[in-house]
Amino acid sequence: MKMYFRRLSAMAVGQVAAFLAFLPMEAQVSLYVSPAGSADGNGSMDAPYRCIEDAQAAARNVPAAEVTIWLRGGSYQLEHPLVFTAEDTGGERKMLCIRSYPGEQAVLTSGVPLSLRWETHKGGVVKARVHQRVMMDMLLVNGELRPMARYPNYDSAAVRLNGVAADAADPKRVKRWKHFEGGYLHAMHGHDWGDFHYRITGKDSKGELILEGGWQNNRPSRPHPQNRMVENILEELDAPGEWYYDSGKGCLYYYPLPGEKVEQLRFETPQLKHLVEFRGCEERPVRNITLQGLKFTQTVRTFMEEYEPLLRSDWRIYRGGAVLLEGTEGCRIADCDFRLLGGNAVFFSGYHRNSSVSGCLFEQIGASAVCMVGKPEAVRSPSFSYGSNAEPDEMDFTPGPKTEEYPSRCVVSDNLIHHIGLFEKQVAGVELSMCSHILVSHNTIYDVPRAGINVSEGTWGGHRIVYNDVFNTVLETGDHGAFNSWGRDRFWSSSNKRIRQLLQARPDLVLADAGSCTTLACNRFRCDRGWDIDLDDGSSNYHIYNNLCLNGGIKLREGFYRVVENNIMVNNTFHPHVWFPRSGDVFVRNLVMSLYRPIGISHWGAEVDYNVFADSTAYRAARGGGTDEHSVVYVPEFVNPEEGDFRLANVEELASLCGFKNFGMDDFGVTSPRLKALAARPPMPLPAVCTEGNGTRVWEWSGLRLKTLDTLGERSATGMDSERGVYVVSVHAMGSPLRDFIRPNDVILRLSGKPVNRLEDLQEIVQAADWTKPQEVTVFREQREQSKAIPAGTLRKP
Known part of the structure; x- marks a missing residue:
């Protein structure tokens, strides 16, 4: 049974509620909402409501039943959160479903589109007045997030905070800033157990920032001295994609990406914490x-x-x-x-x-x-x-x-x-x-x-x-x-x-x-x-x-x-x-x-x-x-480790010796076809077995387990062109000072400018290196060579 509701005056609500009370308990009711709906819509397919709240109010007048509010495709810009209470379902038997109409997707957002007229500022930056009364905390351009003006500049490959620098809040740098109130200092915990966030409220006579915040972690420490960055500083607006908003003047500054034509872009900024x-x-x-x-x-x-x-x-x-x-x-x-x-x-x-x-x-x-x-x-x-x-x-x-x-x-x-x-x-x-x-x-x-x-x-x-x-x-x-x-x-x-x-x-x-x-x-x-x-x-x-x-x-x-x-x-x-x-x-x-x-x-x-x-x-x-x-x-013979099948061959013998049994390897993760098509899978490790007489030599160095890359399987897994270099079997979780630079499944090709073709080469270079000075390591990762700078003092001489 389907019923559609017109908007009701306060006087009529009681009459309609009395009528609805006679509906059978199994009644199914459908209401429709569309961003293109009219102000006098009645909730029918042909005359949908414009606002979700209108359908919600009508649904509250339905007695115990199954009510579906169908949201037609499009964007629903919320000025305040959509709130549901016990009144929305009443008794235990009533069901309410708010869902997208089949084949369409309803989008609930607090993003406000900005009306902007751009003019040239300087150094590739453009600016525009924002005449709307909005909070500018995040900026999306054509649906993609853009970073606030920050130092250091955004680096998607950086280990922490998309780029960190020890001098992010150094007084010498702060001295350059004229627009810093409302900026932020973000820093990792002193032991990297989490993070801290501070709002910049001023600076003192020594040039040190005056900060508000730091309450986000339950294991207090000083902010990490190196792992920190600042954002929302006009003077740091120096990289394509960055932006800054001057709230006092109501002016938005933006540094376009190469090839972007700002007049053709859609700029939005969210306004709500909850939808x-x-x-x-x-x-x-x-x-x-x-x-x-x-x-x-x-x-x-x-x-x-x-x-x-x-x-x-x-x-x-x-x-x-x-x-x-x-x-x-x-x-x-x-x-x-x-x-x-x-x-x-x-x-x-x-x-x-x-x-x-x-x-x-x-x-x-x-x-x-x-x-x-x-x-x-x-x-x-x-x-x-x-x-x-x-x-x-x-x-x-x-x-x-x-x-x-x-x-x-x-x-x-x-x-x-x-x-x-x-x-x-x-x-x-x-x-x-x-x-x-x-x-x-x-x-x-x-x-x-x-x-x-x-x-x-x-x-x-x-x-x-x-x-x-x-x-x-x-x-x-x-x-x-x-x-x-x-x-x-x-x-x-x-x-x-x-x-x-x-x-x-x-x-x-x-x-x-x-x-x-x-x-x-x-x-x-x-x-x-x-x-x-x-x-x-x-x-x-x-x-x-x-x-x-x-x-x-x-x-x-x-x-x-x-x-x-x-x-x-x-x-x-x-x-x-x-x-x-x-x-x-x-x-x-x-x-x-x-x-x-x-x-x-x-x-x-x-x-x-x-x-x-x-x-x-x-x-x-x-x-x-x-x-x-x-x-x-027992030297394990895995069925197909390259494809993630780590079941053991001849497991019957093991079961008789100690009771170990194989278990399934194909039922991990999401099950719905939609999500399975989108999901990535983990890289599969190459088993490195070191036992007496098998010829495999594994060396442990600074929390790394290493071996010469010498098998076809290792070449296949890493993408290497030949059997050369040193394969990183694993990186120890506790205290490996190299874990920011070297990952499992890397192949070490050079260290300190010297080639590494086998494990013995690496051992000689490690022994001879002056670890009081920075050292460069080149690894093969993700199908290409990458060089990483290991800072001075990271390691001690073995």
Whole structure:
């Protein structure tokens, strides 16, 4: 049954509501909206509403039924967020869907087109008056983001912040600036654990900048002395594509790209932080609303908004997004596109049950893609800084949450997430904090500055993180992983002595927050600048199995009751850090390809045994350390590693010896045809096996594992013209000073101006080099030679 509504006077609303009350409960109602609709449209196909709010108001008068608001293709420019409340669905049976009309795409945006008349300024720069009353935080030209005037200039190939310089805020440089109020200083954390942002408000008598900000990271430090940049400074407008807005004069300056004719370009600037908001609560939730097939774009940057700590994780976060959901049940975001957003894309805040995000594309996102974040009020005895703890005599020992103000039984599935963290670096493709039993499955996540998937603490576990494909992670930060978790719950302390004391007194407290086991299974992870799986600082109660780790291995720091079994660690190994007595940890039936990397280990948990070592030296070292009594040495023969099939041939023999079993290699990542056609896949490593008598020699230097490139497979994987150079097998996650310059799968061809044809050449050059001076290394990467300058003092002479 279809019904169409005319606009109603306030007097008529009651009459229509009374009529609609007699509709059958299974009624299906369709309303139509079009950017070309007229002001007196009635919501029919032939006379659609012009505004989404008109259809929303009409839908509220429909009794329990299935209501679909069809948005015809085109752009819907929002002057304020579209807000849904409990009134939009009423009873539990009513369903409301807002979706694009079949074959068309509706675009929700806060971008305002600018009316500009350009004139010449100087040095290739043009300028125009902006007569509209707009906020100029981001500028899009023909739908593409342009950088603010900045120093150093934008460099898409730079490791951090698209280019950094130690003198970005040096008084000598600042002295040149006349227009600096409203500019920004962006800097990495002192340990590259995230980033800081500051608004420039002035400068003092010494020429030092006066700054406001720096509250974005929960592990405070001074801004990194080298990794910093400034933007929104008129005097730094010196590169094609840059722009600057003088808010006092209302004047926009732009340096066109080569070949651009500014009169023919479309200039837009976003105005809103949020495009859609669901405003409910546990007592009056927003129920059964679906956003489907929509595109969300152009929101402003939020790095200077109010941030809050996510308990004791490294994160602070802005609780908002292009779609902000607060207090929902059974709400869905399906098959939508999120692109060119200044902050978070989708943020679930507080109470949620059985809501989901699926089939969506996230690209060019300023901060995180999907966040599930509960309220601190739901946490018992919460602490908010790294070094703080509730004292035992003041602690609530009751297990589990205190209130229901957190997401639970929600789903993040079949989403393609890439190129996020454009403006903020302490971000994730999927962020879980103060929530429970979240299903994170079949997502493809890559090109992110920090973790692909992050779990901020153990509250309250029960997550299933399965069949995801996560790679090209930790691109701008350090000490992290493709999957990262912290476990800084009630029992955990930055003091190991205090943990031991508390464990002695209250061992039950270990799982008071992480009470349900989190499953990490059947994923493919690759991190070239960290660990593939990084369970940090007390992460507890995990079952980790059937994961393919392509480069960074698995790390477990502190924590309790982790069972790690039947995983494959290509060209890497197991990294146990600081385990406590009776941790209950288990590491069995895993394939490792190099020496274990223990740090601070005097207790080896409940069991470390029945593993498969590709390296006989690594096996003997493990046996000498008191583990792996029943483990075996087996030179792995992978079925087809070039194509990503790392199943083992003759696995039946291994299964009889230690119980290792093959697992599927073709079900990682997104499943919907639309997203599969768009998704990239990780580069596949070439297995480097070093065992007695096989002739392969692997050298470890400054966190790099290296070998002579001497096989046809290595030539094929790297694109080299011949079997020459030194192949980079892996880059160690912890403390490799070369990880900003050399990547896994690189081929080193020259160092210090001298050719490198084999491993022995490199060893001789390294030994003879003067590392107190800058050195140049030339690598073959991405089908071409690239030279990188290694700064003086980066390395010491071996």
